Amino acid sequence: MSELNRKSPERLQDRVDQVMQLLEQHGLADALVRGDLIDNVLQQQDQTELQRRLDELHPADVAHILESLPLAERLAVWQLVKYDRDGEILLEVSDAVREILIADMDNQEIIAAANMLDADELADLAPDLPQDVVRELMDMLDAQQRERLRSALSYDEDEVGALMDFDMVTIRDDVTLEVVSRYLRRFDMLPDHTDKLFVVDNDGRLQGVLPIKKLLVSSPDALVAEVMAADPVIFDPQAHASEAAQAFERYDLVTAPVVDATGVLCGRLTVDEVLDYIRQESETEALNSAGLREEEDIFASVWKSVRNRWAWLAINLCTALIASRVIGLFEGAIEQLVALAALMPIVAGIGGNSGNQTITMIVRGIATGQVQVAHGQRLLRKEAGVAVINGVFWGLVLAVIAFVLYDNVALSAVLMAAMLLNMLLAALMGVVIPLARLRAGSDPALGSSVLITAITDSGGFFIFLGLATLFLL
Numbered sequence: 001m002s003e004l005n006r007k008s009p010e011r012l013q014d015r016v017d018q019v020m021q022l023l024e025q026h027g028l029a030d031a032l033v034r035g036d037l038i039d040n041v042l043q044q045q046d047q048t049e050l051q052r053r054l055d056e057l058h059p060a061d062v063a064h065i066l067e068s069l070p071l072a073e074r075l076a077v078w079q080l081v082k083y084d085r086d087g088e089i090l091l092e093v094s095d096a097v098r099e100i101l102i103a104d105m106d107n108q109e110i111i112a113a114a115n116m117l118d119a120d121e122l123a124d125l126a127p128d129l130p131q132d133v134v135r136e137l138m139d140m141l142d143a144q145q146r147e148r149l150r151s152a153l154s155y156d157e158d159e160v161g162a163l164m165d166f167d168m169v170t171i172r173d174d175v176t177l178e179v180v181s182r183y184l185r186r187f188d189m190l191p192d193h194t195d196k197l198f199v200v201d202n203d204g205r206l207q208g209v210l211p212i213k214k215l216l217v218s219s220p221d222a223l224v225a226e227v228m229a230a231d232p233v234i235f236d237p238q239a240h241a242s243e244a245a246q247a248f249e250r251y252d253l254v255t256a257p258v259v260d261a262t263g264v265l266c267g268r269l270t271v272d273e274v275l276d277y278i279r280q281e282s283e284t285e286a287l288n289s290a291g292l293r294e295e296e297d298i299f300a301s302v303w304k305s306v307r308n309r310w311a312w313l314a315i316n317l318c319t320a321l322i323a324s325r326v327i328g329l330f331e332g333a334i335e336q337l338v339a340l341a342a343l344m345p346i347v348a349g350i351g352g353n354s355g356n357q358t359i360t361m362i363v364r365g366i367a368t369g370q371v372q373v374a375h376g377q378r379l380l381r382k383e384a385g386v387a388v389i390n391g392v393f394w395g396l397v398l399a400v401i402a403f404v405l406y407d408n409v410a411l412s413a414v415l416m417a418a419m420l421l422n423m424l425l426a427a428l429m430g431v432v433i434p435l436a437r438l439r440a441g442s443d444p445a446l447g448s449s450v451l452i453t454a455i456t457d458s459g460g461f462f463i464f465l466g467l468a469t470l471f472l473l
Helices: 009-034 041-056 059-067 071-080 083-092 095-103 107-114 119-128 131-140 143-153 177-184 212-217 241-251 271-289 302-328 331-336 339-367 373-406 409-439 448-471
Strands: 196-200 206-211 255-259 265-270
Touching (some): 009 041, 041 071, 059 071, 059 083, 059 095, 071 095, 083 095, 083 107, 083 119, 119 143, 196 212, 196 265, 206 212, 206 255, 241 255, 241 271, 271 339, 302 331, 302 448, 331 339, 339 373, 339 409, 339 448
Antiparallel strands (some): 196 206, 255 265
16 A cells, blocks of 8 residues: 555544644635735645645545644635535535535535535535525435435434445345346446345335345345345434444344335435544544533634633532532531541542442443433432442541541541542432433433532532531531
């Protein structure tokens, strides 16, 4: 494999660095952003070299480079991408970056880029396009493509129908494998990820699938009906995409048919779409757990980042104020025993960490389909058991340390009890919060770390200082 075609992460980062270097040389980025006519010989050479490097790269690599560049340099590089690659690259970049790139294009440029895409790809891009552009694109499509686009747009983004691909090979079950082989040789290229052919009847209803490996090793005179798999894994277009992702992992699928309620083959689901969905869901879950409302371009403007982050920061401020008022209730106790001020952050911090561990496990279980609301009581008992063991052990460790530091047996006992109770509170909330949000139809991960930290902070302060007031003063 040539040096240019290698796609390791190290090589990709090298390309990002090379692009940045070319942009910085002789003020090329500034000239492109201003739209100046480049008459400097060195700038022209840099632009030619940069275009050559971009043309050599896979669309996904160009997308990575665009996401890795600050805004001005990003738009400069975007101007140098050939128009017939715009659509593929727009599909690869993140939603936040796509919004910026589309805003930099006029309607005709968007239409030219979209015309290079298939119906299922257009469906992925359509929600981010201006409505008048979408209508114009619909008018330009042939009847079959228009119907496919309408079908794909009719499904929610987390349904299988929104991910399915219409580019597939269908055959009949009453022909021989030799006929199928001759039929396939008529194609210039088979659709990507073609590991099986879909067997349908005259009405388009799925009869089974013919794996390519069966086609290659079976007798050419055998009928398709004799060697096809009549019970393949199939998906309903309205099924949740997470269920399909789990099935792809469980059965090691590359492609699978999507079939409606009447048995008609609607399309196929491919492993690349499933992987994209898993990655997006993982990123969304990570963002939601930190209280970020949406995916954020790392090089976005200050005000856009502020708008994305302010809501949960406001909630965090409210919970911090509540925690401070809890401490305020015990000012007298803290004044009388200064050691309380030094020890109470430990109780709250350990409880918060324990709660985050529990809530992370529950949210992951919900995402994989292993955890349902009905499992609540069993999970509470299990997590309570874990909390008791950890609370007793680490509470004892902390009690010994406190005794060494302050030579106070009563303080050590209170500290151990507070540690145990706060870890029990953390376990309870770690199970209840995501399951309650799931039952209410909300995202279980949204703001989970913020909520659990707020509860364990306030609860830890209240438990520790309350016990100290009762038994030490």
